[in-house]
Amino acid sequence: MSLLDVRDLHVSFPTTDGLVQAVRGLSFSVDAGHTLAIVGESGSGKTVSTQAILGLTPDADISGRALFEGVDLLQLTQEQLRRLRGAEISVIFQDPLTSLHPLYKIGWQIAELILVHDDSATKKQARERAIELLGLVGIPHPAKRVDDYPHQFSGGMRQRAMIAMALALNPKLIVADEPTTALDATVQAQILDLIGRLQREFDIALILITHDLGVVADVADEVLVMYAGRPVERADRRTIYYRPHHPYTKGLLESLPGSTGARKGRLTPIPGQPPSLIAVPSGCAFHPRCRYAMPVCSAEQPPLAHVTGDLPDHASACWLPHEAVGLGEHAEEIRLEISGREPDAVSDQESRRGRAAG
Amino acid sequence: MPLVEMTDLVKHFPVNEGTLLKRTVGQVHAVDGVSLTLRQGETLGLVGETGCGKSTLARCLAGLHPVTSGRIVFAGRDITNLSRKAMRPVRREVQMIFQDPYGSLNPRRRVGSIIADPLVIHKIPGDRRKAVQDLMERVGLNPEHYNRFPAEFSGGQRQRIGVARALALRPKLIICDEPVSALDVSIQAQILNLLKDLQDEFGLTYLFIAHDLQVVRHVSDRIAVMYLGKIAELAPDLYEHPLHPYTNALLSATAVADPDARRRRIILRGDVPSPIAPPSGCRFHPRCPKARELCAQQEPRLEGNSHQFSCHFPVRPGGSL
Numbered sequence: 081m082s083l084l085d086v087r088d089l090h091v092s093f094p095t096t097d098g099l100v101q102a103v104r105g106l107s108f109s110v111d112a113g114h115t116l117a118i119v120g121e122s123g124s125g126k127t128v129s130t131q132a133i134l135g136l137t138p139d140a141d142i143s144g145r146a147l148f149e150g151v152d153l154l155q156l157t158q159e160q161l162r163r164l165r166g167a168e169i170s171v172i173f174q175d176p177l178t179s180l181h182p183l184y185k186i187g188w189q190i191a192e193l194i195l196v197h198d199d200s201a202t203k204k205q206a207r208e209r210a211i212e213l214l215g216l217v218g219i220p221h222p223a224k225r226v227d228d229y230p231h232q233f234s235g236g237m238r239q240r241a242m243i244a245m246a247l248a249l250n251p252k253l254i255v256a257d258e259p260t261t262a263l264d265a266t267v268q269a270q271i272l273d274l275i276g277r278l279q280r281e282f283d284i285a286l287i288l289i290t291h292d293l294g295v296v297a298d299v300a301d302e303v304l305v306m307y308a309g310r311p312v313e314r315a316d317r318r319t320i321y322y323r324p325h326h327p328y329t330k331g332l333l334e335s336l337p338g339s340t341g342a343r344k345g346r347l348t349p350i351p352g353q354p355p356s357l358i359a360v361p362s363g364c365a366f367h368p369r370c371r372y373a374m375p376v377c378s379a380e381q382p383p384l385a386h387v388t389g390d391l392p393d394h395a396s397a398c399w400l401p402h403e404a405v406g407l408g409e410h411a412e413e414i415r416l417e418i419s420g421r422e423p424d425a426v427s428d429q430e431s432r433r434g435r436a437a438g
Numbered sequence: 439m440p441l442v443e444m445t446d447l448v449k450h451f452p453v454n455e456g457t458l459l460k461r462t463v464g465q466v467h468a469v470d471g472v473s474l475t476l477r478q479g480e481t482l483g484l485v486g487e488t489g490c491g492k493s494t495l496a497r498c499l500a501g502l503h504p505v506t507s508g509r510i511v512f513a514g515r516d517i518t519n520l521s522r523k524a525m526r527p528v529r530r531e532v533q534m535i536f537q538d539p540y541g542s543l544n545p546r547r548r549v550g551s552i553i554a555d556p557l558v559i560h561k562i563p564g565d566r567r568k569a570v571q572d573l574m575e576r577v578g579l580n581p582e583h584y585n586r587f588p589a590e591f592s593g594g595q596r597q598r599i600g601v602a603r604a605l606a607l608r609p610k611l612i613i614c615d616e617p618v619s620a621l622d623v624s625i626q627a628q629i630l631n632l633l634k635d636l637q638d639e640f641g642l643t644y645l646f647i648a649h650d651l652q653v654v655r656h657v658s659d660r661i662a663v664m665y666l667g668k669i670a671e672l673a674p675d676l677y678e679h680p681l682h683p684y685t686n687a688l689l690s691a692t693a694v695a696d697p698d699a700r701r702r703r704i705i706l707r708g709d710v711p712s713p714i715a716p717p718s719g720c721r722f723h724p725r726c727p728k729a730r731e732l733c734a735q736q737e738p739r740l741e742g743n744s745h746q747f748s749c750h751f752p753v754r755p756g757g758s759l
Contacts, residue, residue, distance in 0.1 A: 121622035122593075220708075234709040235488070264487035264649065266706045269691035273705055291622065294652075294693030317697050335627035336695050337656030346634065347656070349627030353592045 081150070082109035083285045084133075084253055089144035091125070091132040091309075098358040102128040102140070104309040107384075112252065115279065115286040117300035117317075119293065119332075123354055125309040126289045130255050134169065135161040148253070167197045170246035174258035176238035180230040186241050187211065187226030193248050213244040217274060236267035240274065247278060254279075257289045272299055293336060297321060302393070305329050308355050308365035311384055315394040325387050325396035325405045327370045327415075333407070364398070372400060372419035439514060441611060441643050442476035442499065447508035449491075449498050453714060464714045468494040470667035471508070473740070476611065481637065481644040483658030485651060485688070487710055491667040492647050496613045499645065500534050501525045513610065530560055533604035537616035539596035543588040549574075549599055550584035556606040573602040577632060594625035601632060605640075613645045618653060630657060651677075651692045663688065666713055666721040673745040681745065681752035684722045720750065728753075 091103035103125040110116045120126040131137050133146040133153050146153040148169065153161065165171070173179045181189060190213060191206035201209075207226070214222035217240040230238060239259065246254050256275065260268040276299055279286050290296060296303055296317070303320040305313045305328065313326040324330045331350040352369040355361050361368050367377040376399050387394045388402040396402075404414040450465040469491045476482050486492045497503045499510060501517065510518045517528050533556075536542040543552055553570045556562075562569075571581035577598040588596055597617065604612050614633065618626040630653065636642060648654050654661060655677055662672040663685050671682040680686045687704040706725045711717055717724050723733035728751050740748040 121624065236709055264710075265651065265688055265693075266487065266691045267709070268693065269703050270705055272693070273703070292693065293623070293695040297695050297697045297699070298693050321695065321697050332623055333695065335624045336652065337627070337630065338652040338694070346631050347627035349631060350624035351628075353594065353625070354622070 083112045083149065084287075085109040085145075085147040086129075086133065087145040087147075089129055089132065089146065090142065091128050091137065092141045093137075093139060094141070095358075100357045101360055102309055102357055103132065104360070106144075106306070106309075106311055108304050108311070108314070110253065110285045110287055112285050113279070113283040115288055115299055115301045117288045117290060117296040117303045118306060119290060119296055119303060120306035121291055121354055123308070123357060124306040125357075126306050127257055129306075130171075130257070130287060130289060134165055134171065134255070163197070166193055166251075167249040168251055169253045169255065170249070170251040172239075172242050172246050172254060172256040172259045174261050176235065176242045176262070177230065179242060180238060182230055185227050185229055186233065187214070187228075190214075190241070190245050190248055193245055197249050209248065210244075213248055214241065216247070216278070217241070217244045218270075219244075235263055236270060239263060239267075239271055243271070243274065243278070247282070250282065251284060253285045253287065255287045255289070258291070259288070260295060261290070261292065268295075275299070293332065305332070308360055309357060310365065311397065312366065313396045313398075314384065315387075315391065319391055319394050323394075323406045325394070325400070325402070326366075326398045327372055327400070328366045329396075330407065331369075372415045372421065374399060374419050439478075440475040441478045441513060442474075442645075443509075443511040444472060444474045444495075444499065445509045445511075447472045447474075447495065447498060447510065448506045449494050449503055450506045467667045467713045467716055469498065469505075470716070472664075472667070472669055474662060474669065474672075476643055476645060478610075479637075479641050479643055480659040481646050481657050483654035483661040484645060484647045484664060485649065485654050485661060486664035487649070487688075489666075489710060489713060490664040491713070492664050493615055495664070496534070496615055496645060496647055500532055500613055501528065526560075530556075530607045531610045532613065533607065533609040533611070534613045534615060535597075535600050535604050535617045538620055539593050539600060540588075540620075542600055543596060545588050548585050548587060549579075549591070552588070553599060553602045553606060556603060560607060562607070569606070570602075573606055576636075577602045577605070578628075592625075593621055594628055597621060597629050598632065601629070601636070605636065608640065609642070611643045611645065613647070615647045616649065617646075619648060619650060626653070633657070651689065652694070666710065666716050668721060669740055669746070669748065670722065671745075671747040671749075672740075673747075675745075679745070681747040682722075682749045683726050683728050683751075683753055685747075686753050687727075720748070 087107050089103055089106040093100040093102060106129050118126045132140055132142050135158060142154055187207060187210045190210035194201055194206040194209055211222045211226050214226055219225050219237060219240055233241060260271050263271060300317045302316055304311055307328050313329045320329060334348040335350060337347060350369055355365055363378040363380050364382050367373040382397045382399045384395045384397040387396050387405055400415055400418060404411050447469055448471055449469040450467055452462040453464040453466060454460045455463045472495060484492045498505050504519050509516060512528060550570050553573055554566050557566050557569060571584060574581045579595060579598050618629050646657050660674045661676040663670045665684050671685045677689060680689055687706050690702060690704045708725055711724060719734045719736055720738050723729040732750050738748040738750045740746050
């Protein structure tokens with residue numbers, strides 16, 4: 081049984097402009113010790129979905145199931161969720177400066193977390209554990225730095241302190257929401273290294289939410305790509321990068337500089353803009369930006385279905401046939417044939433559409 | 439003749455203490471002796487971590503900060519610390535595109551008037567409305583959206599507005615300070631293509647600042663790496679043949695979107711030291727895996743011609759640390 085099993089999650093926010101459908105049917109599961117990366121651009125619902133599960137979206141309408149060790153998190157009271165957060169499931173946010181209280185010492189903040197969740201712990205024990213944790217995440221001279229305030233730490237050290245806090249109560253699952261986005265490359269490498277090491281050491285499941293496909297390529301076991309609140313593709317890491325099926329996944333990879341090996345030349349962006357979540361396009365939400373869009377794409381929403389092959393866990397929500405998998409020429413021919421597009425007409429139309437929409 | 443020639447450029451910011459009697463207790467060595475040339479029509483990429491001085495350098499070049507010492511020559515003319523009035527004609531030639539497409543556009547003004555600003559300030563005669571609509575068309579915005587407010591545009595479209603504004607005066611040099619780092623990947627590629635097209639069309643020279651090494655590699659003809667206010671290395675094929683251990687570490691730390699890419703990360707110790715009291719000798723020596731005694735004592739000079747580097751013990755080409 082998976083540690084966390086999310087089924088058909090829907091999250092929406094009523095606003096004066098209309099109902100914002102942030103998550104529209106998301107299912108995924110994470111096993112102990114594994115890393116699931118949820119990838120998507122701004123507004124794809126990647127952050128909202130995990131926040132909703134953890135009870136951090138008070139104004140949202142939520143439906144679906146989120147079984148954590150067999151218990152449905154969506155049925156728990158706020159108080160029960162509060163006991164769970166931090167202890168069983170902890171969260172690392174993007175910006176460590178706003179997640180730490182500026183007026184309390186780092187060590188106090190870690191000790192406080194331990195004391196709140198563990199009635200048997202004394203203040204002295206909690207402080208010692210805080211020092212131990214700071215040492216574990218690589219803060220030099222932890223016994224001294226434990227009495228520092230957040231502003232006395234650098235960005236990388238603050239993120240280390242956040243990780244120390246996330247580890248404080250030996251959680252089974254850590255949700256890391258863009259944990260390295262605010263950090264420089266050399267510090268990002270340190271932090272990813274640290275998270276990976278601790279995860280292996282303590283057998284923690286990790287949900288990594290990010291837009292950075294470089295980070296995903298580095299650490300994920302499984303990757304879930306989201307677009308406009310729905311999962312569009314799910315597979316192991318290598319399959320996502322080398323044999324993507326969904327045109328959106330393919331488009332993301334192709335718009336990266338350096339990934340196609342084409343230096344100096346032009347990049348291949350996805351034309352247009354992500355849709356509004358108040359008026360989501362009919363059928364497949366990606367169809368207005370998709371170069372292979374067929375009549376069925378705007379009429380009917382494709383299910384997240386298994387892609388034929390020897391990979392049982394590769395699923396994609398696209399009407400293109402399952403042979404149209406991968407980045408090679410053969411797959412491209414199939415895609416163009418099925419969608420009835422000529423290669424040249426495609427690029428023409430793409431540039432026109434790019435201009436009109438952009 | 440190079441378009442821009444910066445010689446021994448230094449920019450220090452005073453650190454003040456005390457509430458009533460302010461006294462200067464130190465200097466932030468933001469830019470500390472940088473010599474850099476920009477050739478006509480090229481894109482010079484400038485990379486480095488937070489606080490290395492890359493944005494300060496750009497702002498000095500744009501005349502937004504007075505420099506502490508050193509010289510900036512633009513198109514054969516010394517523009518170091520010119521008065522506001524004397525700087526004005528230079529500003530027509532040097533424009534900036536900023537990182538934050540949300541913060542750099544006044545939310546209460548219409549897009550048409552934002553883009554027209556440079557034309558108004560520099561008293562350019564002619565049909566402004568038509569000029570602005572031509573610009574909007576050129577950067578891929580719908581000219582009919584002339585009367586809309588910035589809030590009605592997405593992040594990518596706002597960055598296009600910033601590009602149109604920078605382009606209005608037909609400048610020679612555009613300084614792009616992290617122009618795509620706030621944008622989603624699919625939109626980022628749209629803007630990078632636009633910048634490339636405009637460069638080809640108008641013969642623009644770019645100083646392109648970014649922390650994303652893949653983006654910089656894609657757009658740049660030459661790449662300079664800064665560390666604590668100094669140029670560590672500058673080369674056209676920097677990524678293939680890094681000589682400075684810092685460049686090497688920076689490149690190895692970059693996450694590449696390829697699961698099978700060879701990953702031999704060089705994890706640097708500690709953080710970037712404070713630019714208020716930079717380390718002695720080579721500024722990278724406290725974190726350098728190759729540092730020897732000499733590195734703490736003597737500062738290496740920037741050597742070489744087409745491939746410049748400042749290191750006593752450079753990484754051997756093809757070798758490892």
